[in-house]
Amino acid sequence: xxxxxxxxxxxxxxxxxxxxxxxxxxxxxxxxxxxxxxxxxxxxxxxxxxxxxxxxxxxxxxxxxxxxxxxxxxxxxxxxxxxxxxxxxxxxxxxxxxxxxxxxxxxxxxxxxxxxxxxxxxxxxxxxxxxxxxxxxxxxxxxxxxxxxxxxxxxxxxxxxxxxxxxxxxxxxxxxxxxxxxxxxxxxxxxxxxxxxxxxxxxxxxxxxxxxxxxxxxxxxxxxxxxxxxxxxxxxxxxxxxxxxxxxxxxxxxxxxxxxxxxxxxxxxxxxxxxxxxxxxxxxxxxxxxxxxxxxxxxxxxxxxxxxxxxxxxxxxxxxxxxxxxxxxxxxxxxxxxxxxxxxxxxxxxxxxxxxxxxxxxxxxxxxxxxxxxxxxxxxxxxxxxxxxxxxxxxxxxxxxxxxxxxxxxxxxxxxxxxxxxxxxxxxxxxxxxxxxxxxxxxxxxxxxxxxxxxxxxxxxxxxxxxxxxxxxxxxxxxxxxxxxxxxxxxxxxxxxxxxxxxxxxxxxxxxxxxxxxxxxxxxxxxxxxxxxxxxxxxxxxxxxxxxxxxxxxxxxxxxxxxxxxxxxxxxxxxxxxxxxxxxxxxxxxxxxxxxxxxxxxxxxxxxxxxxxxxxxxxxxxxxxxxxxxxxxxxxxxxxxxxxxxxxxxxxxxxxxxxxxxxxxxxxxxxxxxxxxxxxxxxxxxxxxxxxxxxxxxxxxxxxxxx
Numbered sequence: 001x002x003x004x005x006x007x008x009x010x011x012x013x014x015x016x017x018x019x020x021x022x023x024x025x026x027x028x029x030x031x032x033x034x035x036x037x038x039x040x041x042x043x044x045x046x047x048x049x050x051x052x053x054x055x056x057x058x059x060x061x062x063x064x065x066x067x068x069x070x071x072x073x074x075x076x077x078x079x080x081x082x083x084x085x086x087x088x089x090x091x092x093x094x095x096x097x098x099x100x101x102x103x104x105x106x107x108x109x110x111x112x113x114x115x116x117x118x119x120x121x122x123x124x125x126x127x128x129x130x131x132x133x134x135x136x137x138x139x140x141x142x143x144x145x146x147x148x149x150x151x152x153x154x155x156x157x158x159x160x161x162x163x164x165x166x167x168x169x170x171x172x173x174x175x176x177x178x179x180x181x182x183x184x185x186x187x188x189x190x191x192x193x194x195x196x197x198x199x200x201x202x203x204x205x206x207x208x209x210x211x212x213x214x215x216x217x218x219x220x221x222x223x224x225x226x227x228x229x230x231x232x233x234x235x236x237x238x239x240x241x242x243x244x245x246x247x248x249x250x251x252x253x254x255x256x257x258x259x260x261x262x263x264x265x266x267x268x269x270x271x272x273x274x275x276x277x278x279x280x281x282x283x284x285x286x287x288x289x290x291x292x293x294x295x296x297x298x299x300x301x302x303x304x305x306x307x308x309x310x311x312x313x314x315x316x317x318x319x320x321x322x323x324x325x326x327x328x329x330x331x332x333x334x335x336x337x338x339x340x341x342x343x344x345x346x347x348x349x350x351x352x353x354x355x356x357x358x359x360x361x362x363x364x365x366x367x368x369x370x371x372x373x374x375x376x377x378x379x380x381x382x383x384x385x386x387x388x389x390x391x392x393x394x395x396x397x398x399x400x401x402x403x404x405x406x407x408x409x410x411x412x413x414x415x416x417x418x419x420x421x422x423x424x425x426x427x428x429x430x431x432x433x434x435x436x437x438x439x440x441x442x443x444x445x446x447x448x449x450x451x452x453x454x455x456x457x458x459x460x461x462x463x464x465x466x467x468x469x470x471x472x473x474x475x476x477x478x479x480x481x482x483x484x485x486x487x488x489x490x491x492x493x494x495x496x497x498x499x500x501x502x503x504x505x506x507x508x509x510x511x512x513x514x515x516x517x518x519x520x521x522x523x524x525x526x527x528x529x530x531x532x533x534x535x536x537x538x539x540x541x542x543x544x545x546x547x548x549x550x551x552x553x554x555x556x557x558x559x560x561x562x563x564x565x566x567x568x569x570x571x572x573x574x575x576x577x578x579x580x581x582x583x584x585x586x587x588x589x590x591x592x593x594x595x596x597x598x599x600x601x602x603x604x605x606x607x608x609x610x611x612x613x614x615x616x617x618x619x620x621x622x623x624x625x626x627x628x629x630x631x632x633x634x635x636x637x638x639x640x641x642x643x644x645x646x647x648x649x650x651x652x653x654x655x656x657x658x659x660x661x662x663x664x665x666x667x668x669x670x671x672x673x674x675x676x677x678x679x680x681x682x683x684x685x686x687x688x689x690x691x692x693x694x695x696x697x698x699x700x701x702x703x704x705x706x707x
Contacts, residue, residue: 009075009076009077010548010568010571010574010575011075011076011541011544011566011567011568012075012076012564012565012566012567012568012657013073013075013076013078013083013086013566014075014537014539014564014566015053015057015058015061015083015087015564016083016086016087016090016657017563017564017565017566017657018053018057018537018563018564019053019087019090019091019094020090020657020658020659021562021563021564021582021584022046022049022050022053022094023090023093023094023097023659024582024584024651024659025042025045025046025049025584026042026043026046026094026097026098026101027097027584028042028584028585029042029043029046029098029101029102029105030101030104033648034315034586035312035313035314035315036105036108036109036112036313037303037306037307037310037313037314038303038313038314038315038586039101039105040102040105040299040302040303041299041300041303041314043098043101043102043105043296043299044296044297044298044299044300044303046094046098046296047098047295047296047297047299048297050091050094051159051225051297054225054257054258055225055226055227055228055229055257056228056229057229058084058087058257058258059227059228059229059254059255059257060229061080061083061084061087062080062084062227062257062286064080065079065080065081065084068080069081074541075541075566084285085285088285088288091288092288095288095290095291096291098296099290099291099292102292102296103292109306112310112313113194114194114196114306114310115194115195115196116187116196116197116198117195117196117197118197118198118201119197119201119202119204119205122195122197126190126192126195129190129191130188130190130197130202131206133188133202134202134203134205134206137184138181138184138199138202138203139206139209139210141181141183141184142178142181142203142210143178143179144165144176144177144178144210144211145176145177145178145179146174146175146176147174147175147176147177147279148174148175154177156177156179156224157179157182158224158225158226158228159223159224159225159295160179160180160182160223161180161186161200161221161222161223161294161295162177162178162179162180162221162222162223162224163177163178163180163200163203163204163207163219163220163221163222164176164177164219164220164221164222164272164276165177165178165207165211165216165218165219166216166217166218166219166272167211167214167215167216167217168214168215168217169213169214169215173217174214175272175275176211178203178210180199180200180203181199184199185199185298185301186198186199186200186293186295186298187199187298187302188202189305196302198293200221200293204219204221207219218268218269218272220261220262220263220269220272220273221261221262221263221293221294222259222260222261222262222273222276222294223259223260223262223294223295224256224258224259224260224280225256225257225258225260226254226255226256226257227254227255227256227257228254229254255281256280256281256282256286257282257286258282258286258288259273259276259277259280259282259286259287259288260287260288260289260290260294260295261273261287261288261289261290262290262292262293262294263289263290263291264289264291265289273287315586318344318675319347320343320344320345320346320347320348320464320678321345321346321347321678322347322349322350323339323341323346323347323349323350323353326353326357327353327357327360327361328357328361330350330353330354330357331354331357331439331441331448331450331474334450334472334473334474335448335450335474337630337631337632338471338472338473338475338627338628338630338631338632339470339471339472339473339632340469340470340471340472340627340631340632340633340635340636341469341470341472342467342468342469342591342635342639342674343456343463343466343467343468343469343470344463344464344465344466344467344587345467345674345675345677345678346470346678348460348463348464348470350470351437351452351454351458351463351470352379352380352383352460354437354439354450354452354472355367355369355380355383355384355437355439356379356383356386358383358387358439358441358450359383359384359386359387359390359392360386360390361441362390363441363442363443364387364392364439364440364441365392365393365440365441365442365447366392366393366394366395366438366439366440367384367387367392367393367394367395367437367438367439367440368394368395368396368397368437368438368440368482368486368490369384369395369396369397369436369437369438369458370396370397370399370432370434370435370436370437370458371396371397371398371399371412371457371458372399372432372433372435372457372458373408373457373459373462374408374412374457374458374459375459375460375461375462376461378412378459378460379460380458380459380460381412381415381416384396384416384419384421385415385416385419385421388416388419388420388421389419389420393422394416394420394421394422395421395422395424395486395490396416396421396422396423396424397423397424397425397426397432397486397489397490398412398413398416398423398424398425399425399426399431399432399433422490424489424490426489426621427489427621429619430505430619430620430621431619431620431621432489432620432621433609433610433616433620433621433622434485434503434609434621434622434623435453435454435455435456435457435458435609435623436451436452436453436454436482436485436486436623437451437452437454437458438450438451438452438479438482438483438486439451448474449474449479449483450472450473450474450479451472451473451474451478451479451482452470452471452472453470453471453473453478453482453501453607453623453625454468454469454470454471454607454609455468455469455470455590455591455592455593455607455608455609456468456469456590456591465587465588466587466588466590467587467588467589467590467591467671468590468591469591469593469607469636469639471607471625471627471632475500475628477499477500478500478501478625480499481496481498481499481500481501482501484496484498485498485501485503485623489621500625500626501623501624501625501626502606502623502624503621503622503623503624504610504616504617504618504620504621504622504623504624505617505618505619505620505621506617506618507624508608508610508616508617508622508623508624509540509542509543509617509618511606511624512543512546512594512612513542513543513546515594515596515604516531516543516546516547516549516550516596517546518596519531519550519555519596519597519598520549520550520553520555522598523550523553523554523555524553526598527554528597528598528599528600529555529596529597529598529599530555530556530557530558530597531547531550531555531556531557531558531595531596531597532557532558532559532560532593532595532597532640532644533557533558533559533560533561533593533594533595533612534559534560534561534589534591534592534593534594534640534643535559535560535561535562535592535593535594535611535612536561536562536563536589536590536592536611537561537562537563537564537565537611537612537613538559538561538564538565538566538567538611538612538613539564539565539566539611539612539613539614540612540613540614540616540617541566541614542614542617543612543617544566544567544612547559547567547575547578548567548574548575548578550577551574551575551576551577551578552573552574552577554577555577556577557577557578557579558578558579558581558644559578559579559580559581560580560581560582560583560589560643560644560650561580561581561582561653562582562583562584562588562589562590563582565580565582565653567580568655568657569653569654569655570654570655571655579652580652580653581644581646581650581651581652581653582650582651582653582659583643583646583649583650583651583670583671584649584651585649585669585671586671587671591607592607592608592609592610592611593605593606593607593608593636593639593640594606594607594608594624595637595640603637604626605626605627605633605636605637605640606624606625606626606627607624607625607627607636608622608623608624608625609622609623609624610622610623610624639674642670642673642674643670645668645670646668646669646670647662647667647668648667648668648669648672649669649670649671650662
């Protein structure tokens with residue numbers, strides 16, 4: 001068994017595995033099948049992803065390293081300090097690759113007469129123009145802050161670029177920081193509308209005007225990421241809404257977790273960097289030298305601006321298939337057959353229409369729905385408010401603890417409550433991550449119920465870029481299950497006994513283990529059967545071990561895991577029958593599908609809001625829903641088959657922990673296939689080694705010099 005920088009024992013480390021996912025995102029910036037501006041957008045996405053990683057995942061490892069320095073990770077046998085150093089090495093390699101691609105794309109943009117230049121590259125006329133901009137607009141907004149005994153060390157803004165300056169006056173040395181003015185764009189567009197200049201370069205050019213009478217020793221740009229994953233402790237004696245308001249304020253006091261420095265390491269500025277790191281209480285392994293401009297998320301507005309002028313340099317506009325039945329006809333169609341939709345290839349409009357039609361229908365007597373992350377100007381919330389205004393009973397379970405959406409959700413809660421909706425926040429210490437919607441109608445003396453189960457949020461904005469599955473059904477067992485589910489969450493009752501669905505905590509894990517066991521038994525008896533799972537992350541050790549058991553009896557297992565994967569394929573006598581692939585493309589692969597085949601054609605398939613992660617299995621309210629035989633299941637199996645065949649956008653996970661492209665000549669892309677088949681007439685688609693040297697700084701310095 002190979003032991004690599006990514007893994008030890010029989011498991012990959014979750015966070016190192018995630019960094020390899022972010023590397024796959026970075027690689028999309030080097031894929032010629034992606035338009036030029038979309039390549040830039042992938043670099044911005046990777047930067048945004050990494051920011052959240054250092055706001056959420058890394059701080060918990062740093063905390064464990066401080067509190068339990070000798071404790072070892074259960075999956076890999078490494079100490080947390082060893083994990084942090086491995087993480088550091090991998091991320092430095094990712095960053096080097098990211099900026100290599102960035103520089104190449106900026107060069108390529110010059111062929112389209114679009115230039116991102118440094119100050120040294122500007123013409124005399126352009127220099128005069130940007131100097132006027134500095135003196136007239138920037139200078140009044142720029143404030144140097146001294147770092148000495150007479151100035152309190154400032155709370156430096158998170159994720160914002162600052163300039164560190166060391167100045168000298170005879171034998172006196174002082175230091176200061178300059179925050180970039182927040183209301184100015186990072187990229188200043190010159191009058192020719194073709195040339196752009198980073199604002200920090202312009203400020204750096206004019207440092208002598210900001211420190212009159214002082215000699216500039218050196219300067220560099222830096223950026224800080226803070227811990228935003230402070231533990232939220234619920235108090236059952238205080239309203240959760242009030243607790244969450246207080247938590248949002250408290251979270252702003254998190255400790256720094258990362259310091260990024262723009263430029264190449266040099267002995268001249270190392271002392272200043274280490275002084276800054278000491279002030280921030282960061283170690284050398286928390287410092288990242290970035291070979292280019294910091295925070296590539298500034299590329300998001302840059303790409304959007306250029307896309308208007310160069311529409312051929314972005315993906316062509318894509319609109320998914322719109323389901324033909326609307327309003328009452330949609331509900332009639334659901335009564336006849338379960339309906340399954342694959343977003344965004346099938347437009348999310350069908351879900352919005354389902355809810356909006358229910359809100360308008362005078363026969364609707366109740367609507368019940370879970371909400372986790374919602375779009376700005378949410379049509380979902382608007383429909384729920386309208387339903388309440390029309391006298392319908394509207395019950396909404398809003399998850400206030402949805403990370404980084406807490407403030408947004410507090411806003412929606414107030415709106416929903418003011419509109420007359422009954423709002424619940426779920427259960428104590430558990431996040432409600434399930435995606436479910438129930439509509440109840442009364443037609444004469446007959447009550448009819450219609451349910452929607454999804455793998456993604458009720459968010460019309462993200463639904464256009466995330467792939468997800470929707471299932472509509474009016475079948476008795478399903479609507480009875482979801483009725484019991486909502487009553488359990490909104491009131492007081494024992495955990496329901498569900499007829500069809502499985503609900504976490506515990507329920508989905510138990511169901512997956514049961515179905516894997518059944519598939520193993522069937523395979524041993526018939527030599528037929530297989531398992532195929534598609535998800536965002538696979539980290540739950542209990543389910544992983546059960547998959548190892550299934551592999552040992554020969555069950556073929558194909559796992560499609562977009563992000564972190566702790567399961568290690570290809571281990572002799574343990575996981576030889578398991579193949580792990582990862583698809584990264586134009587759309588974010590977000591759907592969760594769990595299939596258990598009894599033959600090549602027949603399978604029991606579940607869709608779920610839950611990834612196979614311990615948090616989802618044991619610490620969240622999640623739903624998994626089986627899709628019964630019929631057109632809906634046929635479509636879902638076809639969707640899953642396309643994912644399994646992908647070789648253009650898929651990567652194969654090797655035993656060493658590396659992901660590699662497939663080598664065979666196969667241009668099949670599942671996402672391209674789905675887009676091609678999403679036409680109005682096709683509403684149903686057919687066919688890293690730990691060093692012993694304790695001197696971390698010397699190790700880090702070597703890495704700096706090598707990069």
